[in-house]
Amino acid sequence: MVTEVRPPRHDEMAAYYRALPYANGLPSWEPADAAWHGGPEPWPPQRTPAGADQLEKWAAADIKDKAFHPIATFVDGRCVGASAALSLEVTVPGGGMERMAGITATGVIATHRRRGYLRQMMQAMFDAALERGEPLAMLSASEGSIYGRFGFSPATYRTRWELARHEAALLPTEPDAGSLELVDAAQAQKAWPRVHAEVRAHRVGELGPLPGRWDGLSDETDGTNGPLRYLTHRDQHGNVDGIANFRLPWSPTTDRAGTLVVEALESTNPVAYRALWGLLIDFDLTKTVVAAGRPRDEPLRWMLTNPRAMRITRQTDNLWARLLDVPRALTRRSYPTPGELRFTIGDDRMCPANNRTWHLKAAGPVATCVPTDETADLTITLSALSSLYFGGVSAHHLAYAGHIAAHTDGAIGQLTRMFWTDPEPHNSFGF
Numbered sequence: 001m002v003t004e005v006r007p008p009r010h011d012e013m014a015a016y017y018r019a020l021p022y023a024n025g026l027p028s029w030e031p032a033d034a035a036w037h038g039g040p041e042p043w044p045p046q047r048t049p050a051g052a053d054q055l056e057k058w059a060a061a062d063i064k065d066k067a068f069h070p071i072a073t074f075v076d077g078r079c080v081g082a083s084a085a086l087s088l089e090v091t092v093p094g095g096g097m098e099r100m101a102g103i104t105a106t107g108v109i110a111t112h113r114r115r116g117y118l119r120q121m122m123q124a125m126f127d128a129a130l131e132r133g134e135p136l137a138m139l140s141a142s143e144g145s146i147y148g149r150f151g152f153s154p155a156t157y158r159t160r161w162e163l164a165r166h167e168a169a170l171l172p173t174e175p176d177a178g179s180l181e182l183v184d185a186a187q188a189q190k191a192w193p194r195v196h197a198e199v200r201a202h203r204v205g206e207l208g209p210l211p212g213r214w215d216g217l218s219d220e221t222d223g224t225n226g227p228l229r230y231l232t233h234r235d236q237h238g239n240v241d242g243i244a245n246f247r248l249p250w251s252p253t254t255d256r257a258g259t260l261v262v263e264a265l266e267s268t269n270p271v272a273y274r275a276l277w278g279l280l281i282d283f284d285l286t287k288t289v290v291a292a293g294r295p296r297d298e299p300l301r302w303m304l305t306n307p308r309a310m311r312i313t314r315q316t317d318n319l320w321a322r323l324l325d326v327p328r329a330l331t332r333r334s335y336p337t338p339g340e341l342r343f344t345i346g347d348d349r350m351c352p353a354n355n356r357t358w359h360l361k362a363a364g365p366v367a368t369c370v371p372t373d374e375t376a377d378l379t380i381t382l383s384a385l386s387s388l389y390f391g392g393v394s395a396h397h398l399a400y401a402g403h404i405a406a407h408t409d410g411a412i413g414q415l416t417r418m419f420w421t422d423p424e425p426h427n428s429f430g431f
């Protein structure tokens, strides 16, 4: 038996896609009520095996895409496993955009699982990402038990919440000098990239959009979900500074009737944010608003007369992070509190250059991270450091759970002060 783990050739791309559950029409990894799918429409959208035309179309698009790095497993010439890294950018603490490998589209055919093929593909993707100069990798995990062993750990979270209209009163505030407008898909396609570019510059964890990110927005009805509607906010100078996509799904039964589903909402300032939500949470002929894929620290809660009215109905991890090149990644972010720490990593089997004691020193926007022979303040697992990197998890909790061992007094407190991020890291869409 000959096993090869390598990028597929152009003429092997159709076979590559066939290794993926979604291309096979097999039950995919997204549960029907996945947090970011606000509506009742079943998932996945691909319910029958992709035909030759579809496979050809995917292959043609992906081959042209220089940011797409597929990897495959072949056994005796047959493609049995597939994955890909996308060269993306993510906003890191301090507002810089760092290059990262977004691992996606991973599958091993059902008859060939648990033979180590994913592990080999992952190693190949890590090595290639390091060669491209991408110091971290991120992914969204189909199952929570798979990716920790490769060093990934949750970095961003998302919630789904509901708000009953009769409880949705906003606290009074100054009148809005801007305006709201319902726009069509073509206008929404123009507005989204502008709004998102500003949002992502200030929100840790946000991603640069994939090419064609908003091309699919349409005014057409989408099954039982009803068409997407688009609401924009303009400031007093007429510039679009916020946008929301929402649906009013039609329901054959009364259980979901009158539910307005907010699928996305981004704004560059609190006035636009408040105005968009103000209209959506008090929409005539609705009883409830459901919003999915929202940050854990949604500021709307603090704008309500009754903050308890917003009920979180689901909370899941979103992107998982994995530092590939620890010193480079740590010097590419900045630290809210100046200081220094010496820490030891000893458990990175896939990127062994990370295993040593490092001296991190942060002063203002500049940080250095160099090897040291001095005694470490703490020992930390690679996955715990990867979670901490974006600043959305507690160093105390990681230490409590045994992922960090302090060797000097105050080391965990120093880690907390140096790594925290406010607001929490969040990403509004995946890849």
Ligand SMILES: CC(=O)SCCNC(=O)CCNC(=O)[C@H](O)C(C)(C)COP(=O)(O)OP(=O)(O)OC[C@H]1O[C@@H](n2cnc3c(N)ncnc32)[C@H](O)[C@@H]1OP(=O)(O)O
Pocket (backbone or CB within 6 Å): 021, 029, 081, 103, 104, 105, 106, 107, 108, 109, 112, 113, 114, 115, 116, 117, 118, 119, 120, 139, 140, 141, 142, 143, 145, 146, 149
């Ligand atoms: C980022 C994304 O794309 S998420 C989408 C992931 N894809 C899916 O969930 C589709 C359905 N599942 C699959 O195709 C496969 O089971 C995969 C891709 C998840 C795993 O592929 P495999 O080749 O079976 O994994 P591999 O044999 O390399 O396993 C590596 C390790 O992960 C473990 N593992 C693999 N899958 C799972 C799982 N579903 N649950 C728990 N552990 C798992 C293995 O036991 C092994 O552990 P070990 O290193 O301690 O021995």
